[in-house]
Amino acid sequence: KEMTVREALNSALDEEMSADPKVFIMGEEVGEYQGAYKISKGLLDKYGPERVIDTPITEAGFAGIGVGAAYYGLRPVIEFMTFNFSMQAIDHIINSAAKSNYMSAGQMSVPIVFRGPNGAAAGVGAQHSQCYAAWYGSCPGLKVLAPYSAEDARGLLKAAIRDPDPVVFLENELLYGSSFPVSAEVLDSSFCLPIGKAKIEREGKDVTITCFSRMVDYSLQAAEILAKEGIKAEVINLRSIRPLDRSTINASVRKTNRLVTVEEGYPQHGVGAEICASVLEDSFEYLDAPVERICGADVPMPYAANLERMAVPQVDDIVRAVKRACYRSSSLAATA
Amino acid sequence: ASSDPITVETTLPFIPHNIDPPSRAVETTPQELLAFYRDMAVMRRMEIVADTLYKSKLIRGFCHLYDGQEAVAVGMEAATTRKDAIITAYRDHCIYLARGGTLFEAFSELMGRKDGCSKGKGGSMHFYNKPERFYGGHGIVGAQVPLGCGLAFAQKYSKEENVTFVLYGDGASNQGQLFEALNMAALWSLPAILVCENNKYGMGTAGWRASKSSTYYKKGDYVPGLKVDGMDALAVKQACKFAKDHAIKNGPIILEMDTYRYHGHSMSDPGSTYRTRDEISGIRQERDPIERIRKVILSYNLANEKELKDTEKEARKEVDDAVAKAKESPSPDPSELFTNVYVKDLGLEVPFHFQFDLPPLEVYASQFEILIDIAYFCRYLEWIGKRLEQCFHDSKQLQASEIA
Numbered sequence: 246k247e248m249t250v251r252e253a254l255n256s257a258l259d260e261e262m263s264a265d266p267k268v269f270i271m272g273e274e275v276g277e278y279q280g281a282y283k284i285s286k287g288l289l290d291k292y293g294p295e296r297v298i299d300t301p302i303t304e305a306g307f308a309g310i311g312v313g314a315a316y317y318g319l320r321p322v323i324e325f326m327t328f329n330f331s332m333q334a335i336d337h338i339i340n341s342a343a344k345s346n347y348m349s350a351g352q353m354s355v356p357i358v359f360r361g362p363n364g365a366a367a368g369v370g371a372q373h374s375q376c377y378a379a380w381y382g383s384c385p386g387l388k389v390l391a392p393y394s395a396e397d398a399r400g401l402l403k404a405a406i407r408d409p410d411p412v413v414f415l416e417n418e419l420l421y422g423s424s425f426p427v428s429a430e431v432l433d434s435s436f437c438l439p440i441g442k443a444k445i446e447r448e449g450k451d452v453t454i455t456c457f458s459r460m461v462d463y464s465l466q467a468a469e470i471l472a473k474e475g476i477k478a479e480v481i482n483l484r485s486i487r488p489l490d491r492s493t494i495n496a497s498v499r500k501t502n503r504l505v506t507v508e509e510g511y512p513q514h515g516v517g518a519e520i521c522a523s524v525l526e527d528s529f530e531y532l533d534a535p536v537e538r539i540c541g542a543d544v545p546m547p548y549a550a551n552l553e554r555m556a557v558p559q560v561d562d563i564v565r566a567v568k569r570a571c572y573r574s575s576s577l578a579a580t581a
Numbered sequence: 582a583s584s585d586p587i588t589v590e591t592t593l594p595f596i597p598h599n600i601d602p603p604s605r606a607v608e609t610t611p612q613e614l615l616a617f618y619r620d621m622a623v624m625r626r627m628e629i630v631a632d633t634l635y636k637s638k639l640i641r642g643f644c645h646l647y648d649g650q651e652a653v654a655v656g657m658e659a660a661t662t663r664k665d666a667i668i669t670a671y672r673d674h675c676i677y678l679a680r681g682g683t684l685f686e687a688f689s690e691l692m693g694r695k696d697g698c699s700k701g702k703g704g705s706m707h708f709y710n711k712p713e714r715f716y717g718g719h720g721i722v723g724a725q726v727p728l729g730c731g732l733a734f735a736q737k738y739s740k741e742e743n744v745t746f747v748l749y750g751d752g753a754s755n756q757g758q759l760f761e762a763l764n765m766a767a768l769w770s771l772p773a774i775l776v777c778e779n780n781k782y783g784m785g786t787a788g789w790r791a792s793k794s795s796t797y798y799k800k801g802d803y804v805p806g807l808k809v810d811g812m813d814a815l816a817v818k819q820a821c822k823f824a825k826d827h828a829i830k831n832g833p834i835i836l837e838m839d840t841y842r843y844h845g846h847s848m849s850d851p852g853s854t855y856r857t858r859d860e861i862s863g864i865r866q867e868r869d870p871i872e873r874i875r876k877v878i879l880s881y882n883l884a885n886e887k888e889l890k891d892t893e894k895e896a897r898k899e900v901d902d903a904v905a906k907a908k909e910s911p912s913p914d915p916s917e918l919f920t921n922v923y924v925k926d927l928g929l930e931v932p933f934h935f936q937f938d939l940p941p942l943e944v945y946a947s948q949f950e951i952l953i954d955i956a957y958f959c960r961y962l963e964w965i966g967k968r969l970e971q972c973f974h975d976s977k978q979l980q981a982s983e984i985a
Contacts, residue, residue, distance in 0.1 A: 269738070295738065298769075300765065301761075301764060301765065301768070303761040303764065303765065305727065305757070305758040305761055306727050306730075306758055306761025306762045306764070306765055307727075307761075307765065309724060309726070309727020309728050309730070309731060309758060309761075309762060310727050310728075310730050310731035310734050310762060310765060311731060312727075312728055312731055313668075313716075313727065313728035313729060313730060313731015313732045313733075313734065313735070314731040314732070314734050314735040314738070315731070316711075316716050316728065316731065316732060316735075317666070317716075317731070317732050317735030317736070317739075318735065319735045319738060319739075336721055336724055337724065337727065337728075340720070340721050340724065341719070341721075341724055341728055345717070346921050346922070346923070346924060347702060347921045347922050348699060348702060348703040348707040348709075348717075348718075349699050349703060349707065349709040349711070349717065349718075349921075350697075350699045350700035350702050350703070350917075350920075350921050351920070351921045351924070352699075352709050352710075352711045353709055353711060353716070353717065354924045385922050386922055386923070388923075409923075409924035409925065410923045410924055
C-alpha cells in the first residue's frame with residue numbers, strides 16, 4: 246500500500262487526538278480552512294473547535310499559549326504555517342519551552358510539538374525558504390525531528406506527540422505530496438518510531454552519506470547513480486537532528502572510511518558541521534578522506550529559478566562530492 | 582484571632598473601565614488581617630535579607646526585590662484557591678512564598694544550593710511551585726503573559742472553574758505579545774486575569790516615558806479593567822475576587838495594581854538616578870502596605886503595638902533561621918548538571934570529556950586524564966603518519982603528471 250506524507254501526518258494527528266483527549270492542534274488556518282497545506286484536513290469536523298483551534302496571525306501569542314497549556318498538562322500540537330514564521334515565536338520555543346524543565350529541576354515538563362513545513366519550497370524567495378534544523382538542533386531541552394518518508398512522518402509525529410519533552414517537528418512542503426510504500430506495521434495505530442535513532446536507508450561499504458528530509462530523496466538518487474559507477478554508498482536518514490544518532494553515523498563511517506553530509510541549510514554551524522565534528526572526535530583514525538559537506542549556498546534564497554537551483558543542493562552535487570571523497574587526488578585535478 | 586467577619590473600607594476607590602466596580606467595603610476577619618500583617622512582615626524581611634546576602638556575594642547574578650509591593654502578593658492569595666494558577670515575571674520571591682513556598686527553599690535557591698526550590702538550577706528569577714499551581718518565575722519581560730493565557734486556556738479546555746492570574750509590570754505592558762495573548766484570551770473567553778503591577782518604573786524608565794497611555798487598566802480596550810490601590814491588601818483582595826468571578830463568566834479582565842518598589846530594579850540599580858529619595862520616602866510614609874494593615878489592626882483593636890512588634894520579631898527570626906539553614910545546604914551535586922534537561926534524561930547528550938567527570942569515576946579522574954592524553958597522542962601520531970603517506974602519494978602523482 247502507498248501513502249503520501251500528507252496522509253501520514255494527517256493520520257498520525259487523527260490517531261493521537263483520538264487516543265488522548267489532552268492532545269489538541271492550534272495554529273493559523275488549521276480548522277475551517279482545513280490546514281494551509283491540508284495536514285489537518287477533516288480534524289475540525291471530527292474533533293470540534295475546542296480541539297482544532299484557528300488562531301489569529303499571531304505566532305508569539307499562540308506559541309506562548311501553547312507552552313502555557315503544556316505547563317498545565319495538556320499536549321498541544323502547534324502548527325506554524327511555515328517554520329519561517331516560528332522566528333516570531335522562537336523565544337517561547339527556546340526560553341519558555343526548552344528550558345523550563347531544567348530551570349525548575351523537573352517540575353515543569355513541556356509536552357508540546359511545534360510542527361510545520363521547513364526548508365526551501367519553490368520560488369517563494371528568501372524569507373520563506375530556510376532550514377531551521379541547525380537553529381533548533383543546537384538547543385538543549387528540545388528534540389528536533391525531520392521526517393523524510395510516510396513511514397517517518399507517521400512514526401515520528403506519533404512519537405513526538407507522546408513525548409514528554411518539547412519537540413520541533415520539521416516537515417517539508419515539497420514532500421507532502423510524495424507517495425511511499427507503507428507496511429501493515431506502519432499503518433497500525435500503535436506504530437511509533439524511536440526518537441534519536443537514524444535509519445540506514447541504503448547499505449553500502451564505500452562511503453557514508455548523511456541526510457535528512459528532502460535531501461534523503463536526493464541522496465538516494467545520487468547513490469543509485471554512484472552504484473552504476475561501482476561506488477556503494479551507505480545513505481543514512483538522520484530522522485532525528487537532536488538527539489543526533491552519533492553511534493549509527495560513526496559506526497557507518499568506521500565501515501566506509503568516508504563521509505559526505507547533505508543538508509539544505511547553511512554550511513556555517515550547520516548539521517553537517519556537527520556531524521563532521523562528531524566523526525572527527527570519535528572516528529578520526531578511520532577516515533581515509535576529508536569529510537565534505539554539501540549544504541545550501543551561503544546566501545539568502547534567491548527568487549530566479551536558475552539561481553534558486555544553484556542555491557539548493559542537487560543530486561549532481563552529491564554525486565561529485567562522493568567521487569571526490571572516494572578518489573581524492575583525481576578530484577584535486579578536477580577542481581584545478 | 583477570631584474569624585468573625587468585619588468590614589473595612591478601601592483607602593481609595595476602584596477606577597473601572599467598561600465595567601461596574603466592586604464595592605469598596607471589603608469583608609475580612611481579624612484572623613486574615615493578622616495573617617496579612619505577618620506574611621507581609623516575613624516578605625519584607627526576606628527581601629531585606631536577600632539584599633544583604635547579595636552584597637556579601639552569597640547571591641549571584643540577577644536579584645529583583647519585591648519590598649513595597651507585598652500587598653499584591655497577599656491580597657491576591659487571599660482571593661484565590663490553590664486550584665487557581667499564578668504566573669509572574671522575574672520579581673517572584675514573594676509570590677512564591679505566598680503560594681506556599683518555604684523560606685528555606687527560597688533562600689537555598691537564591692544561594693544556588695541543592696535544597697533550593699529548583700535545586701539551585703533556576704536562581705532568583707526561576708522559582709516554581711507547580712503542585713500549588715505557581716508556574717514561575719519567568720525571565721523574559723512579557724513572555725509570561727501568553728504563557729499565563731495558555732494556563733487559562735488549559736483550565737477552560739479541562740472544563741475547570743478556575744482562573745489564572747498573570748502578573749506583569751508597567752514595563753511589560755508595552756510588549757506586543759501581551760496584546761496578542763489578550764486578543765486570543767478575549768476571543769476565546771479564557772479565564773485569564775492580567776494583573777499589571779504598576780510600580781512606576783520599567784527598570785529605570787518612568788512609565789510616562791515608555792507608555793503613551795499610562796492608564797494601564799484601560800490598555801485592553803475591549804477588555805474591561807480596574808485600577809486598584811495596590812498598596813492596600815484589602816483592595817487587592819476585593820479586586821481579585823471580583824475579577825475571578827468576572828473571568829470565569831466572561832473572560833479576561835485587567836487589574837492595574839497601583840504599587841511601588843522601594844528597591845531599585847535589580848541589585849545593580851541603586852534606584853536613585855531616575856527618581857528622588859523624597860519620592861521613595863514619601864511613599865513609605867504615606868502608602869506603605871504593612872503600615873496600612875497595621876493601622877487597620879490597631880484601629881479595630883485586633884492586636885496592640887507590642888503584639889505587632891512580637892510578630893515582626895517572629896518574622897525576623899523565621900527568616901534568619903531559614904537563612905542559617907540554607908547556608909548549610911551544599912551546592913548541587915555535579916551530577917545535577919545534566920539532569921532535567923529532558924524529562925527522562927533520555928536522548929541526553931553528554932560531551933565525551935564530561936563522561937569522565939561524573940561521580941563514580943571521579944576518584945580515577947587523574948589517571949583517566951593521562952590515559953586520554955596517551956590515546957590522543959597515539960591518534961595524533963597515526964594522523965601524522967597518514968598525512969605523510971598522503972603527501973608522498975600526492976607528490977608521486979604530481980611527478981607522474983609532470984613527466985607526462
